[in-house]
Amino acid sequence: MPHTLSSPLPLESKLVERVWGGTRLIPEGGDHSKPIGEAWVIGEDNHVSGGPHAGQTLAELTKQFPAELLGTRASSTRFPLLIKLLDCADWLSVQVHPDDAQARMLEGEGHLGKTEAWQVLEADTGAQIIAGIKPDTTQDDLSEAILDGKVMDHVAYTPVQAGNTFMIPAGTVHALGPGVFLYEVQQTSDLTYRIYDWDRPAAAGRTLHLEKSAEVSRPWPAPAAALPPAGDAVQELTRCGYFLLERLNSKGSKLTGDTAGQTFHVLTVTVGEAQVEAGGETRRLGQFESLLLPAAVGTYQLSGNFQMLRSSLPD
Template sequence: MTIYPLKFNPILKERLWGGTKLGDIFDKPIENDITGESWEISTVKGDISVVSNGELSGKSLQDLIDTNAEEVLGKSVVSRFGKEFPILIKFIDAKQDLSIQLHPNDELAKKRHNSFGKTEMWYIMDADEGADLIVGFNKDVTKEEYQKSIENDKLLDLLNYEKVKEGDTFFINTGKIHAIGAGVVLAEIQQTSDVTYRVFDFNRKDKDGNLRELHTEMALDAMDYTKKDDFKVAYDTTTDTVNEMVDCPYFKTNYINLTKNLKQDISSRDSFTIYMCVSGEAIVANEFGEATVKKGETVLVSANSKSIELKSKRATLLEVTI
């Protein structure tokens, strides 16, 4: 099957902590002032991406995978994940602090939820002055110390805060307590999973006046209680080349800063390729066609592509493969 670079209709998510920047900055068609997420590429049940460009417009990504799995995903991806798209791609606007949470690993998620775990990475696209993230603990703690801090409403005293600016990148492995802070807009790449253990939500109430559910007990056996400085990603920003950012078992992400056209031979890749445009505008082309992406847009190139050409005089892209 000849599959040109595919764009999808954004799946917009209303969130208690969301704002308007997905519309203000990226021109997403938001309908309210608490839009927190734009799911760019998804096959999560009930939130399956639909093609928005070209002759395949209106087709769902899952339909394309079901009928052309190896061509879309790659043989190696199908051997690992079957006909499931293994990652979920999002843009997130945090007008308020997100809840403090963590995600279980594959083993625990499979046992409890028949799901994958949730390893993820964040690339900061915009941040208000003074904005920060919570990533991990500020010291080693015991399970008992952690439980006591929850009981006494002192959890915040144990957490590590990181000031952020555009371009900062964080890798969030399973078990690590974390939260996105107010004033941050970011690109998120994660395993296909919606399993989250919320442990503290600043005692906020939803629109109906109810406190949101916490997962205090479930989090205890999923959490890493040690202080680790393994989350900040250092990467090269050399122009017009592919710079490695993250290489983990679930996804690989590269940073590409374009000032001219860049052609890549991907005949041996055996994986789909995703481009998230985090600044500027570019044309993504394979042998079957092309698509234009601007800041805040995403494109999927099928695994049966032999080459990719990125055409731009000014753009920054995150390249994601398996």
């Protein structure tokens, strides 16, 4: 087994069946009778699909090569992000995520909160999301409404279109609506408290978590639906203390990136296709394919005609 980690890591996506899922994420020739809601494309449970580390999970590699994989900006030796693609044919549950302190308090040591950001890739006409709470709703109003099953009287709806960026901090009441296909970057946590599930059966693990939801929900207003113009070659879409999300537009020109030993880069092509030259290797990425570049990769070249999302750790 190699003792270094300085080349790209292709990872196998993990497809997750969801009652609200659609068909966009089903592989060609796959079973269309089972709705696929999520593709977990980069996360600590994903397996490396090729190269000298094939078969290992990202969690195992992070333990073996924390500095080379994560870089100097990392605050722990656990892979800190989870990247997903979500295909919503129906409403997701109205839900909320705790922050780090609340996760430890409610679930125990070792649990992390979940702040996330969404980049809308496709949206049907009239598509919308729930994010945030109507103005003039107090904390007591919100907590009482959650416990009484009346949270829908207070939620804020926002129309969405392709290109919108939303930051969803822990504590934000939210739900994705039908006809939305998006990229999500989040903390490496799947801790979700359901508040309302559109009267779907509570079977199959879809129970509500009203007391915990009331504990962690905050009456924050709807987040701004940022829609930056697709002009610059590298655009910052959003950032927080956990991640930086950028959009790269090649326009047929070569772009150069540099992990600089500071952070890994997760590359996901959203339009077109790209060729990635990194760590002495060349890899082609098609639409909606992803690649993880460890922090030790250093400089790399991107060519082709593409739009790409890049997630990394913030400085």
